[in-house]
Amino acid sequence: MSITNETANLHQNDPAVLCCLRNKGTIISASDLEDPAIVPDLQESGLLTIPEDALTIGQVLGATLKEDTDAMTSLTAKLLDGYSNKAGESEDKRLSAPTDSGTSQPAGVIKFSISNVQGQIELPDGLSTIGLPFTVPPVEQKPEDKIIRTLTQKEFAVQKVCMGTETSFKHGTLTLRQDLCEDSLKADPLVKAAEMDIIPPDQRHVYANTIMDVMPIAAKVEGLLGEGATHVMSGVVIMLTGVDEKGVQVHEFGSCEGYLDENIRFGRLGCPDPEDIIIRVNVTIQENTGMERRGPYAAHKACDSIIQEIREVLKRAPAEACTKQDVFHDWKRPGKPRVMLVKEIMGQGAMHDNVLLPAEPAGVEGGQRNVDLGNVPVVLSPNEVRDGGIHALTCIGPSTKEDTRHYFREPLVNLMAEDEEINLVGVVFIGSPQVNDEKSYVSARLGAWAEALDVEGAIVTTEGFGNNHIDFAENIDQIGRRGIDVVGVSYCAYQGQLVVGNKHMDAMIELNKDPEGFENEILGDSTLCPQDAKRALLMLKTKMAGIPIEPANRQWEQAVIDANQQMIR
């Protein structure tokens, strides 16, 4: 496959290999050369060897072939007349300093060379500046950052959870009504049984059915999602597990049944923290519905009805019991580069679904599912995300699964929303449909959003791997082709290597945390962590500043990630 002049220019220092049979006398041009991107593949497969005296593309362009030469031959001095000896010429040029600037100035101009000036010139108010030997810089009025929305999250620490006759929350003790589970069956006829137990931090070696979700307990006390006030319980999480009547794990393939201490990466943002009390709600749904949309959704509805009763008591918690208060703002930062965050969520149907913007934080009721919305991009404000605007029904591999608690504590949303150097205009949630035509449809809408929002930069993240990497690539392409700088964030490593790519995927962040690069079936292990978020944002800023980003290695290498991590302070 021959290359274009543009590609040849980009790869001046790569070895020159003939792409096809060429006759004696041919003057070598880009169209005679093999694509340097596939040369390593050819070497690996044994089709090609590059000798030590191989010439580079920069050296051979314009040279003449001395004899008929086969395809897949690495060009050397023996085969060519009139090649250039200057290797790496283009780099040398860049390094040379502009020392002689100014020599072409007309005679009679006095030039000052001042090496060190300190202090400032103060001009009294009202002084006419006409006739001064310098120009007075206009006073720059920097536009101020504006708060457009404020969310107050009040935390209430839970020290003890127990079962009792009625649900209450007093003096740090959460009591759960014993027949709460039985009542939760009314939420959906597909739910056949539900039970609840309490798992304290020191008793984690407990067998559990597949972990469908980890959720915070949070309730809206004032305003709508994303503004006003929210009460949150700290030190306790809800964990939903599920199985069907036949004993088949709900959303098998993405399941992670087993012992909790072995199957959860405690402390990840989507997981229980090591010191959290876990309230486990285990739901049994109608047989054979575990891999249909209605089955897992029914389980989530039942669990949400249990949480709703806890929310009601949390709403009435006295203000003096509040142990911590976080205030989040949605900012408008005029004059700063406009950027957007795109979060790709699963939308292939069955159990790959999410509830967007429920009535209560991290709830189910009142929200719309992205599959029902046709997976088109939906814009949320950073505060809406941080206030539990996403309830995940997703079941992709456990280690990359972004569950409800992950979205509640999303590190990249927090980082980008608080960064004063950028203007985060919104967080776009886009579903990943099953069929390619639909993928293209929603990706194109994402591109239109990027254009309409007039952003200069974007970060695209995805959970999972495989099929949804096709959307991931296309989402990045749709943004990149509009001249917008874009960074991709995903788990790929060994098992999830990308199956498609494009020229805009030149700045990528790897989320893998498994030493061998596998989906290791540990909940939340390879999800987006604060250090990944920092790398992603720095990568975006670097790209937007026009600093070249080195091409990625051909294969996943942890050393590259470690080296990049060193740059984060």
Next chain:
Amino acid sequence: MDYELTPKLLPGKILEVTEREVKVTLKGRMGIIIVPLRCVLTDQPLHVGLKIQVYLSYIQVI
């Protein structure tokens, strides 16, 4: 769309052996494959729990 279907060596484990076929599960919950016995290369009698490896790529619908 132009996919790059590169087979990757994936580990797995035997779940079930019958007179006719072998059922294996792939590491990372990547799925379950059932193949006839003649598709399995081995020097030892097959039994549940044996570790296997197989080159596999994604499935492309054509």
